[in-house]
Amino acid sequence: MITLVLPRLVDVSSASRRSASVVGRNVAALKPVYWLLLLSGFVEPLLYLLSIGVGVGALIGDLPLPDGRLVSYAGFVAPAMLASSAMTGAISETTFNFFGKMKYMKLYDGVIATPVRPFEIALGELGWAMLRGSSYSAAFLVVMVALDLTTVTRALTALPAAMLVGFAFGGIGMAVSTLMRSWQDFDLLGSAQFTLFLFSGTFVPAQAYPTLLHWLVEITPLYRSVHLIRGLALGSGGWVWLLDVLYLLAWLAVGLVVASRRMGRLLYQ
Secondary structure (H helix, E strand, O other), X not given: OOOOOOOOHHHHHHHHHHHHHHHHHHHHHHHHHHHHHHHHHHHHHHHHHHHHHHHHXXXXXXXXXXXXXXXXXXXXXXXXXXXXXXXXXXXXXXXXXXXXXHHHOOHHHHHOOOOOOHHHHHHHHXXXXXXXXXXXXXXXXXXXXXXXXXXXXXXXXXXHHHHHHHHHXXXXXXXXXXXXXXXXXHHHHHHHHHHHHHOOOOOXXXXXXXXXXXXXXXXXXXXXXXXXXXXXXXXXXXXXXXXXXXXXXXXXXXXXXXXXXXXXXXXXX
8 A cells, every 4th residue: 555645845846857857858848839838727717807807897886995986897807817717727727638648548547657756746736737827817817907907016915816826726627626536627627717706706896796705705715816906906905815725725735635645545446
C-alpha cells in the first residue's frame, strides 16, 4: 500500500524543479496555439462587460458600495468578470484537459515512471493553469484601466488576487476531476459553474437576494473571489479581504491534497 504525503521541507527544491518540468511540458505542447487560447479566454468576459456592464449599465446607473460610495454599474460588474474569468480558465485547464490526459491519454502513467510524484504532477498542472489564467487576468485588467474602471495601482494589487482565485479553483477542479468516471459527468460541473456565475454577486449585490439565499451565496468560493477582487479593484472593503484570502487558501490546500492522493490511488493501482 502506497502512502502519499506532501514533500518534506528538505525536498522542496527538488519538488519545485519536478513540478516546473510538468509546466514546461505543457508550455512546449501548446506553444503553437497559445495566442489562440489567450484570445478565447479573454474575449468572453470582455463581451459580458461590454454588453451587460456598459450596455445595461447605461439604464441602471450607479450602485452604492458598502462604504457608501457610488460606482458605475460597469465598475461594479468588471471585477466580477475578472473573478469569473480566473475561475473559468482554471477549471477548464484542470478539469477537461487534466481528465483527458489522465484518463484517456494516459500521460501521467508515463510521468510517474520518472522521479515525479503525484503531488508534483498536481502542483505542476496547477502552475500551468495559472500561467494561462494569469494571462487572461492581466489582459482584462488592462481593459479595465483603459475604460477607467480602476486605477493602475489597484489593478496591480488585483492581479495577484485573481491568480489566487485561479489557484483555488484549479485545486478544486483537479480534485473533482479525479472523481469523474466519464465525460458525461462534466455536465454536472458545467451546471454548478454556471450557477455560481449567476448567483455570486456578479451582476447584483448579494444583499438583493432573499435572506437564506443571501447567506448561501456568501459562503460560495466564487462570491468570496468576487468580494476580494471587487474590494481591491475599487478600493473598498477594508481589511475584510484577508478573510477571503484565507478562505481561498483553504480551498487550494484541500484541493491539492485530495487531487494528489486520488491520483496516487488511480495511477498506482
